[in-house]
Amino acid sequence: MGGDSNIELIKDGKRLDGRGFDDFRKPLTLEVGVLQEADGSAYIEWGMNKILVGVFGPKEAIPKHLADPDKATIRCIYTMSTFASLEEHGRMGPNRRANEIGKVVREALENVVMVEKFPSTIIDVYMMVLQAEGGTRVASLTGAAAALINAGIPMREPIAGVAVGKAGGHVLLDIGKEEDNYGQADVPMAFTPSGDIVLLQMDGMMTREEIAKALDMAQEGSKKLFDLQRKAFEKEYAEPLGKKLSLKEEESKVDIHKL
Amino acid sequence: MSKFSVLSKVRKEFITSFLDKGKRVDGRDFMEYRHIEAETNVVENAEGSALVRLGTTQIIAGLKVEIVEPFPQEPDRGIMITNAELLPLASENFEPGPPDERTIEFARVVDRGIRSAEVVDLSKYYIDEGKVLGFFVDLYVLDYGGNLFDAGTLAAALALKTARLPKIENGELIRGEYSGGLDLDINKLPTSTTFTKIGDNIILDPNVDEEMAYDSQLVVTVNDDYVVAMQKRGTGSFKKSEVLNLVDKSFEKRKDLKKLYG
Amino acid sequence: MEKIVLPGDELPEGVRYNPASVRKENGKAYATVVGAVENNYFVAYELAYVPHVGMPIVGLVYDKKPSAYFVDTTTAYTGLVLTREVRGSLDVGDIVSAKVQRIEGTDLILGYPRILRGGKLLKVPSSKVPRIIGKDASMVNMIKEMTGTSIFVGANGYVWIGGDNVDIAIKAIHHIIKRAHLHGLTDEIKALLIEENGKNPATQQTPTPEETESLENEVE
Numbered sequence: 001m002g003g004d005s006n007i008e009l010i011k012d013g014k015r016l017d018g019r020g021f022d023d024f025r026k027p028l029t030l031e032v033g034v035l036q037e038a039d040g041s042a043y044i045e046w047g048m049n050k051i052l053v054g055v056f057g058p059k060e061a062i063p064k065h066l067a068d069p070d071k072a073t074i075r076c077i078y079t080m081s082t083f084a085s086l087e088e089h090g091r092m093g094p095n096r097r098a099n100e101i102g103k104v105v106r107e108a109l110e111n112v113v114m115v116e117k118f119p120s121t122i123i124d125v126y127m128m129v130l131q132a133e134g135g136t137r138v139a140s141l142t143g144a145a146a147a148l149i150n151a152g153i154p155m156r157e158p159i160a161g162v163a164v165g166k167a168g169g170h171v172l173l174d175i176g177k178e179e180d181n182y183g184q185a186d187v188p189m190a191f192t193p194s195g196d197i198v199l200l201q202m203d204g205m206m207t208r209e210e211i212a213k214a215l216d217m218a219q220e221g222s223k224k225l226f227d228l229q230r231k232a233f234e235k236e237y238a239e240p241l242g243k244k245l246s247l248k249e250e251e252s253k254v255d256i257h258k259l
Numbered sequence: 260m261s262k263f264s265v266l267s268k269v270r271k272e273f274i275t276s277f278l279d280k281g282k283r284v285d286g287r288d289f290m291e292y293r294h295i296e297a298e299t300n301v302v303e304n305a306e307g308s309a310l311v312r313l314g315t316t317q318i319i320a321g322l323k324v325e326i327v328e329p330f331p332q333e334p335d336r337g338i339m340i341t342n343a344e345l346l347p348l349a350s351e352n353f354e355p356g357p358p359d360e361r362t363i364e365f366a367r368v369v370d371r372g373i374r375s376a377e378v379v380d381l382s383k384y385y386i387d388e389g390k391v392l393g394f395f396v397d398l399y400v401l402d403y404g405g406n407l408f409d410a411g412t413l414a415a416a417l418a419l420k421t422a423r424l425p426k427i428e429n430g431e432l433i434r435g436e437y438s439g440g441l442d443l444d445i446n447k448l449p450t451s452t453t454f455t456k457i458g459d460n461i462i463l464d465p466n467v468d469e470e471m472a473y474d475s476q477l478v479v480t481v482n483d484d485y486v487v488a489m490q491k492r493g494t495g496s497f498k499k500s501e502v503l504n505l506v507d508k509s510f511e512k513r514k515d516l517k518k519l520y521g
Numbered sequence: 522m523e524k525i526v527l528p529g530d531e532l533p534e535g536v537r538y539n540p541a542s543v544r545k546e547n548g549k550a551y552a553t554v555v556g557a558v559e560n561n562y563f564v565a566y567e568l569a570y571v572p573h574v575g576m577p578i579v580g581l582v583y584d585k586k587p588s589a590y591f592v593d594t595t596t597a598y599t600g601l602v603l604t605r606e607v608r609g610s611l612d613v614g615d616i617v618s619a620k621v622q623r624i625e626g627t628d629l630i631l632g633y634p635r636i637l638r639g640g641k642l643l644k645v646p647s648s649k650v651p652r653i654i655g656k657d658a659s660m661v662n663m664i665k666e667m668t669g670t671s672i673f674v675g676a677n678g679y680v681w682i683g684g685d686n687v688d689i690a691i692k693a694i695h696h697i698i699k700r701a702h703l704h705g706l707t708d709e710i711k712a713l714l715i716e717e718n719g720k721n722p723a724t725q726q727t728p729t730p731e732e733t734e735s736l737e738n739e740v741e
Contacts, residue, residue, distance in 0.1 A: 035402045036315040037350045037467070039646075040567070048303065052401060054348025058569055058597045060627065069626060077347070077355050082397045083305035083321030086434050089395045090323075092344055093357065112528075114544070114553060117571060120627045121597040126348035126355075128399070130319060131302045149528060152567030152648050154553035156544065157529035193529055233525045233555050237566060240699045245310070245317055245401065246298065262593055265583040265613055273641055282688075 007182045010168035015179065022173045022217055024162075024224065025133075030143065030232040032150040034245040040151025042232070043245055044143040047176060048133035051140050052245065053147040058121035072118035076106035076125045078140060084132040101137045102127075108141055108161070108190050108198040114154040123153060134177040135163045138188045141199060146229050150236075159198050160225035161190030164214040166206055171213045173221050187214050191222040271457065271472035278460040284469070289462045290508065297413065297519050299421040306437075307422030311414040314466055315404030317349075320396055320414035322422050326386060326432055327393035337384030337391040341370035341415055343398040350403035350467075368490045369398065369411045372449040372480035375487040378419060379441055387430050394419070405470040408478045408490075412451035413519060419443060420520055446483040450516040452509040453478050456495055461505070463512070477502065479509035523557035538563035541571040557702075566702050570596040570647040570677055572629055574621050579675030580631075581642065582615040592617060594677040595644050598627050602634045616642055616681055618673045637673060640683030643691060645698055647678035652701040653694055660707060664693050667714040689717040 009016060019025070025047030035041035038054035045051075061067035078101040082090040109125065125148065127140040138161030145158045165175030167183025180186050185204025191197060197215075206214065277284050287293070293314030302308040307322035330338055343366035345353045358366075373379075373396070384392035396415050400407060423437035455465040455473045465473060475495030480488035486506055491497065497505075532538065532550040542554045542565040556565040580592035580600045590611045592600030602611065602619060611617065611634070619631035645653065654661050654674055665672050670684035682690050693710050700706055 035317070035348065036404055037402055038348055039569070041348070050302065052348065054346075056347075056351055059351070060597045060599070067627070079346070081302070081319075081321060081399060082342075082395065083302055083308065083323045086304040088323070089325050089393075092342065092397070117541075118569070118597065124347065126346065128346055128348060128401070130321075130399075131304050149555050150567060152554050152565065152569045152646075154542070154544075154569070155528040156551075156553065158527060230525065230527055233527060237525060237557075237702045240703065241701075245312075262583045262591075265581065266593065269581060269614060269616075269642060276641075 007178070008168070009179055009182060010170055015172065015176075017176065021170055022220065024174045024221065025176060028228060030146060030228050032146050032232045032236050033241060038147075038151075040147045040149070040153070042143040042147040042150060044139050044146075046135065046139040046142075047174075048131055049129070049136055049139045050131040051136060051143055052128045052130060053140065053143040054126045054128075055124065055144070055147045055151040055153070056126075057123035057151070058118040058153070059124070061120055061122045066122060067120040069119055071115035072113070072121045072123050074106050074109055074113060074115065074123045074125065076102040076109065076127070076144070078102045078105065078127045078129070078137070080129040080132060080136070084129050101140070104199055104201065105137065105141045105144060108159055109144065109148070111196065111198045112145075112155045112157050112159055112192060113148060114156060117154055123148075134180045135174060135188070138162050138190060138199070141190050142225050142229070146232055149229070149233070157192045157194060158226060158229055159190050159192055160222045160229065161188060161199055162218050162221040162225065163188040164218045164221075166204065166210060166214075171206075171210050171217060173217050185210075187211070187218070189215070189218040191219050193222075193226055195219065267471050270468055274469055274472040275458055275460075278457055278462070283462065285466055289460065290512075292464045292512070292515070293466065295413070295516075295519065297417055299417055305418070306425065307418040307420075309414045309417035309421065311410045311417065313404070313406055313410040313413075313464070315402060316400075316406055316410050317402040317404075318398055318400050318407065318410045318414045320398050320411070320418040322418045323395045323397075324422075324425055324432070325393045325395065326390055326427075326430070328389055329385075329391040334389075335382065335385045335391075337379075337381040337393065339374065339379060339381060339394040339396070341373060341396045341398065342366050343369065343400070343411065345400045345403070345407075349400045353400075353403065364490070364492070365407050365411060366398065368408055368478055368480075368488060369415050369451075372412050372451060372488040373415055373419070376447050376449040376480075376482045376485070378416070378443055378447050378449070386427065390430055392424075403467060405465045405467040406453050408453045409451045409464065409516075412449055412480060413516065416448045416450075416520065420445075420448060445517065445520045448517075448520050449480045449482050449487050450509075450513045451478055451480040451488075452505075452512050452516075454505050454508070456493075456497065456501075461501065463508070477505055479505055481506075481509050481513055483513075523559055526552045526556050526558065526563065528553050528555070532563055533558065536561055536563050539565060539568070541565075542568055564651075565648060567646075568648040570598075572596075572598055572621055572624055572677075574624065576621045576676045577618065577674070578621060578629065578631060578677050579616065579618050579637070579642070579673050579679035579681050580677070581679070582611050582613055582617060585611065585613060592619075592631065594629065594675070595679055596647065596677050598624075598629045598677070600629045600631045602631050606632060607634060611636065616640070618675065618681065637681045637683065640671075640681050641687050641691065643680040643682060643694060645678050645680055645694065647676065649698045649701045650674060650676055650678065652706065653680065653697050655707065660697070660710065663707070663711065664690050664714065667711075667718065668693070689714065692717060
């Protein structure tokens, strides 16, 4: 968040990339069932974000001390590839930021996953950011909810999230990287369809009125994301199961058996 | 006995009952690959990238290019390092945490193949005193369906093959602007073939069940002219004649695998 | 194709369902998993394994202690066969079919154990088990009859197959898993079995009455 800057983030009522104030980035696509070994999986492309989520469980609690006799324990791990950003080669392994994201996403999921049905077990949610362009935590969360549904883990409702920000003096849905870097505030949020806020973070400076607007905007946005999740499952069951991950359509595919 | 070892034993009996009849669980011939596909430039932020699917195994490789200090013993050459992570989302048997010995083995065997094949002429990437280009190839296993080595080598080689080099101005990288690729010689790009021995049977390209049941494995990496890396894995053993046979087989299979390089 | 139902969606009144896939609130039923309503029944397309008493289990003995045999169920739950329940003894590596008698945390106390000798053990997603069994066991009976195999389907996701044409039965079951949610599955499997039998003429056997009987017990 650079605060005031010379970069003009809003011009003629449009954003840098031509979006309106309440438009999502493009593309915005979600697929489920893209991994064979995981019990549930999802792949989300959101702007330049490319994120893969895999879910395992409910499974035996190893080590045993992780077992909670009243409910399943959810573990959420967020990882970013070393080549996720255009800048320098990233480091492998966990860091403070990844840890925090794992925690807030887990706490969001605990609102809706019916953990009480699976006492003493573990549910693992792994979020892998292959490429990042800002807003990865809410995109990961939206994918994680779909992967959990794909794993058949009972949930009261889905959840989905989007970051609203303030840049160039305006409240904007789904802020992109530049708007985040040079804007005045970033507010990642996640909702249930019935309107509960299950994730809320804020960094920057906003008035009470702007916060109110951001909340409304994010809730409206979440409706589009619930649609996206529904469409992913409609597509999944329209054909036989067992498809694979595809990051790019029909690009340099070679089939050894057709050679 | 642990649960895992009992499961492996039952799995092995299952696999062996097929092999002894001259069949494989998935209906393939002993020396037949599964379906292989590759997509390249899948991560735009990387200088090179490839997603390789070998059966149900899915591996992504990404290349980042940096300006780094050279190794002290080779002050006028660029550096290249291949690393890997077996992501826990790829298999219930992969745990989060620091790399274990099989992760390190995987990364090192792929690294040796790429390095020994002299695919990238690192002497071209000296920039200035104490400044050379560093090539960092990182492999992530996304879905583990057996045979990481062959898929990993293909992915790493394709990431390099399709790489774009960032522009360099006044000894600095200009990110997002590119000045051509690495101009790699396809004949030098390595291909890996993994042979698995279960009992007396030797099969190519083990799937996840076959890999769980193996006694020993031989990874043979070749390019057009040379064997560039080998790794014998597992507690079992091979005979001299078997090794030479498999080296021949590896050169033969290369003809097909190489087509993925264009 | 039927309309996809997602967690949180209200089910129409009068629709029947498996309680494990639904929650009730103020007299209304809401789906908790993905599925679709077919013939007035909410079919869960994916459902993590939830044990209940009476459920048939197929498992693998992986350890023995003085008081119990430990049975892998390929789920979060460990099966326990009490040694006093068994005449003679079980060995590590034995495959057993049994029924859940009691649930204690993640331990399933299993009763009526029975050893399945020879044969193959197959792992399938537990949510696809109802489709493998079929309505009134029609699917599994068809596979058994047309391949001459005996088949035990555990609700936990292990399937045991014995007999000569195990490979064809496995092929049929893999096909069911991939296409469980599509229509005309029974006809498709029938066609597949006829084709496979044509390649490799099967000895048409009928399962022994004993096996048929125990399977019927497994169907809810």
